[in-house]
Amino acid sequence: MKRRSEEIFFKSLMLISLFIVLSILIGIIAVVIARGISALNISMILETPKGGYYLGKEGGIANAIVGSIYLAFGASILSTLISLPVALALQKEYINRHFANFSRLMLDILWGTPSIVYGAFGFIVMVYFGLRASLLGGIIVLTLLMIPIMVRSMEEVIRMVPHELKEVSYALGTTKLETALAVVLKQSLSGIVTAILLAFGRGIGDAASILFTAGYTDYIPKSIFDPVASLPLAVFFQISSPIPEVQERAYASSFILLCIVIIVSLVSRFLVRHFSRHIVR
Amino acid sequence: MLSRKLKELSSGIIIRFALIFINFITFFIAIVLLLKSRPILKYHKISELLLSVNWHPIKNEFGFFPFIIGTIEITAIAMILSVPLCILCAIYISEYAKKRIREIIHLTIDILAGIPSVIYGLFGVIAVVPFVKVFGNLIGVETTGYSLLSGGIILAIMVCPVIISVTLEVFKAIPQPARESSLALGTTRWETIRHVLLKSARRGILAAIVLGFARAFGETIAVMMVVGNVPKIPKSLFDPAYPLPALIANNYGEMLSIPLYDSALLFAAFILMLVVGFFSLLANITLLKIERGGV
Numbered sequence: 040m041k042r043r044s045e046e047i048f049f050k051s052l053m054l055i056s057l058f059i060v061l062s063i064l065i066g067i068i069a070v071v072i073a074r075g076i077s078a079l080n081i082s083m084i085l086e087t088p089k090g091g092y093y094l095g096k097e098g099g100i101a102n103a104i105v106g107s108i109y110l111a112f113g114a115s116i117l118s119t120l121i122s123l124p125v126a127l128a129l130q131k132e133y134i135n136r137h138f139a140n141f142s143r144l145m146l147d148i149l150w151g152t153p154s155i156v157y158g159a160f161g162f163i164v165m166v167y168f169g170l171r172a173s174l175l176g177g178i179i180v181l182t183l184l185m186i187p188i189m190v191r192s193m194e195e196v197i198r199m200v201p202h203e204l205k206e207v208s209y210a211l212g213t214t215k216l217e218t219a220l221a222v223v224l225k226q227s228l229s230g231i232v233t234a235i236l237l238a239f240g241r242g243i244g245d246a247a248s249i250l251f252t253a254g255y256t257d258y259i260p261k262s263i264f265d266p267v268a269s270l271p272l273a274v275f276f277q278i279s280s281p282i283p284e285v286q287e288r289a290y291a292s293s294f295i296l297l298c299i300v301i302i303v304s305l306v307s308r309f310l311v312r313h314f315s316r317h318i319v320r
Numbered sequence: 321m322l323s324r325k326l327k328e329l330s331s332g333i334i335i336r337f338a339l340i341f342i343n344f345i346t347f348f349i350a351i352v353l354l355l356k357s358r359p360i361l362k363y364h365k366i367s368e369l370l371l372s373v374n375w376h377p378i379k380n381e382f383g384f385f386p387f388i389i390g391t392i393e394i395t396a397i398a399m400i401l402s403v404p405l406c407i408l409c410a411i412y413i414s415e416y417a418k419k420r421i422r423e424i425i426h427l428t429i430d431i432l433a434g435i436p437s438v439i440y441g442l443f444g445v446i447a448v449v450p451f452v453k454v455f456g457n458l459i460g461v462e463t464t465g466y467s468l469l470s471g472g473i474i475l476a477i478m479v480c481p482v483i484i485s486v487t488l489e490v491f492k493a494i495p496q497p498a499r500e501s502s503l504a505l506g507t508t509r510w511e512t513i514r515h516v517l518l519k520s521a522r523r524g525i526l527a528a529i530v531l532g533f534a535r536a537f538g539e540t541i542a543v544m545m546v547v548g549n550v551p552k553i554p555k556s557l558f559d560p561a562y563p564l565p566a567l568i569a570n571n572y573g574e575m576l577s578i579p580l581y582d583s584a585l586l587f588a589a590f591i592l593m594l595v596v597g598f599f600s601l602l603a604n605i606t607l608l609k610i611e612r613g614g615v
Contacts, residue, residue: 046510053412056405060480061425064432067443067477074446124338133335142339143608144601145346151600152349152593153538155565159572159589160349163356186342214328237434244436247540250569271438275541278445293442297435304431
């Protein structure tokens with residue numbers, strides 16, 4: 040009897056905690072969506088801030104939306120260019136096991152490093168090169184932030200490629216590069232795209248790293264040396280305003296940001312399901 | 321023939337170069353931060369920097385103690401609130417829930433893990449801060465709501481997806497026969513969980529908690545939005561605090577005219593990187609071992 044009641048006690052404890060955690064997390068999304076939609080309108084999305092915007096007059100956050108997309112796209116491309124070779128290099132054809140493991144530990148440290156540290160580091164580098172807060176600076180810092188996320192998930196799929204398959208390819212006389220392109224990349228393509236999207240989602244939402252490096256502006260940048268606005272910082276700056284109309288815009292900005300992140304996340308999951316059908320296991 | 325060899329050779333060089341670049345950048349960040357914090361280490365002892373409570377940059381007094389205490393306390397609150405909940409959740413999802421429900425919850429948790437921290441911060445400002453204010457007034461404490469407790473609650477919410485998701489992976493790594501042989505002896509599910517699963521998943525769960533800790537320790541924006549940012553040692557849960565990441569975020573890049581100030585802030589960044597790097601390394605090594613050798 041005691042055993043039964045213990046089972047029931049703990050099971051209900053678990054159910055209660057599951058309920059608490061899920062309802063809080065889903066509650067957050069619900070609150071942001073509810074407050075965001077009511078604050079949203081077309082001119083918010085299509086217009087850049089006009090005069091008196093920060094006093095509650097008209098204008099929108101197009102500068103932040105476009106800025107965020109520039110930043111995240113730029114950084115995704117740049118970090119894919121670095122992460123893909125790194126993930127390929129971690130295979131055993133290229134380097135020995137010990138150095139691969141050492142590199143993984145270094146990546147773990149990078150993965151854990153708080154984004155504010157990247158921000159501070161990025162600012163030092165920019166000051167050294169005489170750059171001011173700009174699109175370029177933001178992209179470089181976000182790239183650093185994205186690399187460990189990308190490499191880690193790319194490597195996971197690349198490691199899943201069966202070794203026999205690679206051996207078959209090598210037996211035909213291919214070079215490592217040819218096998219990597221024709222077999223490994225083809226087999227793990229869906230995972231690689233997922234890794235890029237995952238990193239994109241992280242990058243577009245990160246505020247602390249671009250706080251000093253990307254700056255903030257009311258205009259859409261014309262060159263990579265111009266400062267750039269971004270959605271996370273738009274939320275951050277506007278919510279601290281004492282004027283209710285401006286705070287409303289923080290809700291709208293966070294709603295747009297949340298939509299982008301969730302859509303990217305769902306698309307990446309769909310891609311995995313859709314493309315993993317043709318993979319040889 | 322020649323061009324194939326050439327391609328192979330050049331791609332090999334590029335690939336290895338990228339790998340070396342990654343290894344290099346980790347050291348480079350740490351070394352740059354250390355070099356930049358050298359001026360302050362020259363004029364102040366480390367013990368003085370870490371243990372003094374006087375933070376008056378204009379008077380050349382840099383005591384990080386209030387910030388360090390703030391960071392530790394806020395992280396501790398977050399862990400106390402979230403760890404029991406998360407582990408109970410993960411056990412339920414992995415051991416009791418049906419496959420379909422398990423998949424749906426896992427998907428939800430994964431999506432939640434990707435939500436930007438500024439959105440958690442926004443939720444904190446809209447919901448948690450007023451809640452803490454009302455709660456504080458109810459038990460007779462004057463508070464604005466922007467407090468240690470608010471920061472702790474927000475962090476607790478933020479680390480939940482991380483801890484749950486890693487714990488689920490750990491439970492997944494336990495071989496099915498371990499459960500079956502215990503259940504075959506006539507134990508209840510809970511007894512199997514307590515005596516078999518929790519015992520073999522012990523290290524993995526610890527690693528999950530440490531990963532959550534590392535995430536909480538370095539979190540900047542969300543905490544900064546709700547914690548009040550007053551550089552004093554908080555006396556109660558309802559007092560404002562000022563964690564290290566918020567200190568850097570609020571002041572770096574602006575106050576560089578005060579001598580040694582930027583050096584002090586970069587020293588703070590160095591501490592953050594050191595602590596968080598150490599703990600996430602520890603957790604990842606443990607998880608790697610579990611992945612390799614079963615549990």
